[in-house]
Amino acid sequence: MADLATAVTVLDACGRAGVPSLLLSKPGMGKSSVVRALAAAEQVPCKTVLGSLREPADFAGLPVVTADGVKLEAPTWARELHAAGCGYVFLDELTTSAPTVQAAMLAVALDRVVGDLALPDRVRIVAGANPPDSAAGGYELEPPLANRFCHVMFAPSVDDWLDGMTAGWVSPPASRAVSTDLQRQAAARGAVIGFVRSRPDLLDAFPVSVAQRGGAWPSRRTWAMVAGVLPYLRDSDTAAVHAVVLGLVGEGAGVEFLSWRQMMDLPDPVSVIEDPTCVDWSSRPDRVWAVLAGVTAWAASRGTVEAWRSAWGPLVAAAEAGAPDVAGAAARTLAQTRPAKASVPAAARRFAPMLVAAGLTKDAA
Template sequence: MSDLATTVTVIDACGRAAVPVLLLSDPGMGKSSLVRGIATAEGVPCETVLGSIREPADVAGLPLVTDDGVILSPPAFARRLSAEGAGYLFLDELTTCPPAVQAAMLALALDRTVGDLTLPVGVRVVAGANPPDRAADGWEISPPLANRFCHVEFRPSVDEWLDGMTVGWAAPPASRAITADPTRIEAVKAMVTGFIRHKPEHLHAFPRTAEATGKPWPSRRTWAMLAGALANVRDDDAAARQGITFGLVGEGVGVEFLTWCEQADLPDPAAVVEDPALVDWTDRPDRVWAVLSSVVGWAASAGTVEAWRKAWGPLLAAAEAGAPDVSAAAARPLAACRPASARVPAAVRERFAPVLAAAGLSTAGAA
């Protein structure tokens, strides 16, 4: 359970990365009031959809025959949000939705697709749910739907409730989320990929019990969502980092990941490119991989010939320091993102000839 300010931060950070959030609590905790309050504070609309009173076509779109063929006409709430260009879509009482409606929500939750309409990037998806045994005619959340949300336990403290009663629910705490720049986004991706290289068994771990399938668990999708959302919180914001991590990949794996991140202490990829000697290339292979992965991501994000050529420096340094396998693994994606006019440095051609040949760069001129 997080404090209210952390919950608002998690919702904001996830929203910036297009990651939907699921607020879980007993009935009457104020989930819908919080979401409406955030929307009011931001000056954007909030549309609430009760899946328990909807048919699948109300969510997935109603088939209509037109002169151009059959289309899936989006419902009114989707058209209103699309017209505004921003806002919150609140899927309330998710555990009262029958399986057919939950299935219709799969594309809506993560891709913000309603019928033939894709909602604007400014629309954020938040859901609310009670435990199935405390919901009216409760249903367990299906594994595919559960795996599309960041799960957040929501139980405001007495003081937070008193503050809401005093100042009004339309004045939620300020978010601590940040706007990630491309370098930070790539650095966080490197943390995630470095951990998975260290613990590949955690890439996908479908729960062993039926109850756990409706909760957060690690999959290829949730790791990608985690990388996007974590980039939008500060490294020193332990509460928000924990809330996002536990909410997407579960507590057990989440503890391992956060511990690994703390121990890895990865440097800025731009600094590594300028001076590869900053890194001990004889360090653990998983840490070396994470550093090189962040360098590759930095070069891919920059998209320039200069950045691409300079990014080979750390890979060469790692290979010469005794980590040729790790550097070769990082060379594959770097070779694949070569700008059209970039020429492969001569030293790179000599060291990574097989990798370059596999990427179709063996005939590219050296410089």
């Protein structure tokens, strides 16, 4: 369960990463007030849309015949957010939305597309819901829609309520989310890649239980979301990190990933590139996978010749220290991201078969 400060932090981190979030709590916990207060604090518009009062066309667009053909016209709330260039879409009472309406929300939730109108990147998608057993005329969330959200179990403390009563519910606590950079993004991506390589059965684990399908569960999409949101959180912010991971891939896979990540104690990619000897390359293969995946992701994100060439150093060190298979797989990935006119370092010739397959034969010679 996330208290108010943690919920605000998770909503902020998800918003920065472009990941939709879903506040879940019993009735009367103040979900709507939190979202409206965040919008007011940021001085951006907040449009509340109740699916129980809407038709599918309110999300998929209303067909309108024009001189150029049929256009799917977006409703007023979407056009106003588009004009503002930022703000919040608050899909309130989500579990009262009929399955047909939920289906129409799919593109809105993940792609911020309403009809033929694409909302700006600075428009954040947040939903609120009570569990189906306490919602008025409630429905379970359909699996495709549930898998598009970070599910945040919201339980404000007594102190949170007292502070809100005192301040008038207009001053949400400060977010603990942080700015990110390519290094943090690469490290998070490497951790997810390393874990999934060690537990490929958890890449796609569609729940057997109907009730669980309406919650958080691991899929290719939600693992990518984990890698996208974690860079906006401090590693030391345990409450927010746990809320994000469990809210995206579910408790089973999430707890296992968090335990694995803590045990691996992964270094940041730039430190590894600067000094490959800082890693024990003879350690667990899944740790080596994660480290090299982070290095490769950093080089690919930078996109420069210098970064690409420097990333070969850790791969060579890993191969020479007894992890040639892992290093070879990383070499294939790194070779595919070569910038134009980048030559392969001489030390990387040991990966000649991979370089030949990637079309880098002349550079490897």
